[in-house]
Amino acid sequence: MPHGITEVIAQMVRESDRPAKALARELGKPYSTFMRELSGNDKGAKFGVEQLLPLMQACDSVLPLRYLAARMGCRVAALENAAPGRATLHEELLDSYDAMTRYHRAIRDEEPLERVAELRERVIGQVQEDFLAYRRKKTGEES
Structure with missing residues (x-):
């Protein structure tokens, strides 16, 4: 580290x-x-x-x-608005599963704190994309 x-x-x-x-x-x-x-x-x-x-x-x-x-006890969050990167909610959820798996493996393998923090931010961003894809599906919004 x-x-x-x-x-x-x-x-x-x-x-x-x-x-x-x-x-x-x-x-x-x-x-x-x-x-x-x-x-x-x-x-x-x-x-x-x-x-x-x-x-x-x-x-x-x-x-x-x-x-x-x-x-400083803070975390970094991107200012840009998230948007679903996949065509379907199912594909977005698979991306989240992959991001979470990478994050958990990094913790298991005791990777450097900064690397784990970076993967955590990817998980958070991916979960935001999941929510937006779900909202789009539920409300019938166009992509």
């Missing part, structure tokens, strides 16, 4: 679909500088807080935000 925000940021970079070199380039940093800043061992190089949001956007991740929120 990461012991600090720098470790969480480094984890986000490692788990990103984009290579670290591409992320460094997008932030306008030499790769070696970027990697030094993400190393918790290099006391002479620190990752600047102003760069956190652009890096999170480049990684398409809110992992550091979730880490910080959890330390």
Whole structure:
């Protein structure tokens, strides 16, 4: 489990679909500088807080935000409105089952707290989609 925000940021970079070199380039940093800043061992190089949001956007991740929120006793919720992603209520419910299964497996396997929190948020979002799909079915709303 990461012991600090720098470790969480480094984890986000490692788990990103984009290579670290591409992320460094997008932030306008030499790769070696970027990697030094993400190393918790290099006391002479620190990752600047102003760069956190652009890096999170480049990684398409809110992992550091979730880490910080959890330390403050809060959780992160997306502002965008949920909408059912599947054509039928049955398909939505299957997605929820999958999300809940992944969440429970992460707890069973004692994955890092931030990863479990991320999966929890997916479950919450999926349950919201289930409700909207159910409401659409019951009220006859068009998708």
